[in-house]
Amino acid sequence: MLKRIDVLLCFGSGCVSAGAKKIKEELQNQVKAYDIDSEVNIIETGCMGPCDQGPLMLVYPEGVFYKQLKPEDMKEVVEEHFVKGRVVERLLMRDESVAAKAIRNVEDVPFYQNQTKIALKHCGYLDPESLEEYVAVDGYSALGKVLEQMSPDDVIKQIQVSGLRGRGGGGFPTHLKWKFAKAAKSDDGKKYMICNGDEGDPGAFMDRSLLEGDPHKVLEGMMIAAYAVGACEGFFYIRAEYPLAIQRIKLAIENAKEYGLLGDNILGSDFCFDVEVRTGAGAFVCGEETALISSIEGKRGHPKPKPPFPANKGLWGKPTNINNVETFANVPPIILKGGEWFASMGTQKSKGTKVFALTGDVKNTGLVEVPMGITIGELIGKVGGGMSSGQFKAVQLGGPSGGCLTKQHWDVPIDYDSLIAEGAMMGSGGVIVMNHEKCMVNVAKFFLEFSLEESCGKCSPCRVGLKHMHNILEKITAGKGTMEDITELEKIGSVVKKTSLCGLGQTAPNPVLSTLKYFRNEYEEHIKEKKCSSLVCADLLHFEINKDKCVGCSLCAKKCPTGCIEGSKKEKFTILQGECVKCGNCLEVCPVGAVAKLPGILSEDEE
């Protein structure tokens, strides 16, 4: 029977962990209870974007957007909205700028208004498990156009006109990669196409969301690339930590095979292409193309020196082209709408849009897609809706390979070249916004620790250099650093960058070097004053009880794990600094707020 309501339930990983599955179950029960189950379509979609508002539900034809749903809300939604046609106001998004006015239509949600969606266009709108729905929104039409009207050179030309650059972080012009792979000679004619879905930056989930939300688009982009370079076999390399993405892409491949969109003589042409999925064990270095190729070959994921580049000698020694998930997702729209259309967005050298995973101390966290060239201030202030708490201090772009930028960079446009000039990098699109409570030395240590653990150990600059840098940072955050340590950090950092074999080592010092550049005073404060003003480094802060406020209840003393709080009702209580482990229990339990967390170390004689 004809349906009168399409309910789109966000089944991105964020909403699923917030309880989307239970919501769906209860929704199904309720529509059954009201006997309208034959009138309602319930569709699971990929990530809708505003992850902090999940679980999310979008109801068509009205375009009503419900947020922060609980299973018990379903009865009201079904009875009021689906049966009686009255939108449930209390579950709507609100526009904080207009006296918290309820927003009735998804198109009016401010979060979406500053975005331009190309790669994510249908993510959160389509059922990712339905090839048919993808076809209904022009899916595989770009492939059809390419096979019918365009030569491989025409395709590469369009990509060149579009100015598309690799979205995995490096920003290498996509058309050049394709041109090299096309020109490369293969002894037996075999060439390979690889989709790099080994997204590993902490806090980044762009590729995962695309693979989960619109897998056919990525597949179609990959097929067009394969046609352009003359590859007949492809591999999706996706990390095993992304089970849903793997499941969806496998289903997409299976369905495409059933429809004859993969295999021999696709759509009646001479083009033959087949694709398989390989799962990675989650080693960060396998995002590097030569390491990734080794991993697919069944070898240890070690990078190799370049040249030879994969375009000439890649998978099993054959010419191979590797592109990132998001790069492929941009290909079908470019083919359909033309390279000029894509090139009309963005800056001189960075065209189109970029997907970012916005996280940290910002109001609207989630998945966003914005035109290249948007300033850092616009991304955080407008799309992100400003700070969720505290004052803006820094933004970390590009994950463990990127750097921290500050308030002074508010007007810096986000494009490949401007970011590198400022000491950060585009990376794959992780954006972590930090407020004044974050200690930058500690942040640098965190990212370095990540790179250190993920270093494959093949080359010594990365293996030994990062370890040494990490030791120095441990020293500084423990209050044992010297001013020479800063010079040493800079020296080792620049050597590691220059001499490491692959991208991991070449970029791993960036978080340290960029914080040294913009937050040098914090390093100096840690070293000279033995103080961490942000109150993060445990060794550089202390707790104190204000005797004027203390009521002598002894609760802190009872909760202290080391028994270092002494006193009585009459004398009030005191912390013996030497034995304190800075667990913060006393601060938490004090009923009158007499305990304070303060920067600096209090020596025992000062007590």
Add this chain to the structure above:
Amino acid sequence: MKSLADLKKLKEEVQKKMNLRNSDYKYKIVVGMGTSGIAMGAREVMRAFLDEISKRDVAGVIVTQSGEKGASSMEPVVDVLEKDGKVVTYCQMSAEKAKRVVSEHIVNGNVISEYLI
């Protein structure tokens, strides 16, 4: 799928089912489902519309609901909207009348003047 023509055919077929989401319609039928509407049989009217449109496999029609319209004595009230904004309002509807609206108005484009408000 063997050719581009097959792909186009599939596209057109599926697009019919996705009208609700892209708000691409020729006719939009809005059934008033306030308390009085429901009491007067709006649900049966809604069902009749859905049934009849599926049976006749009419493309480009979406059926949806709205709240109370404030014309209690006229319930069930149904608006038929065209994409260009033209609206026709039928009142005191029943399942039988709904079937006739589909066959005469939706399929053949003739407004049934005797049902108008």
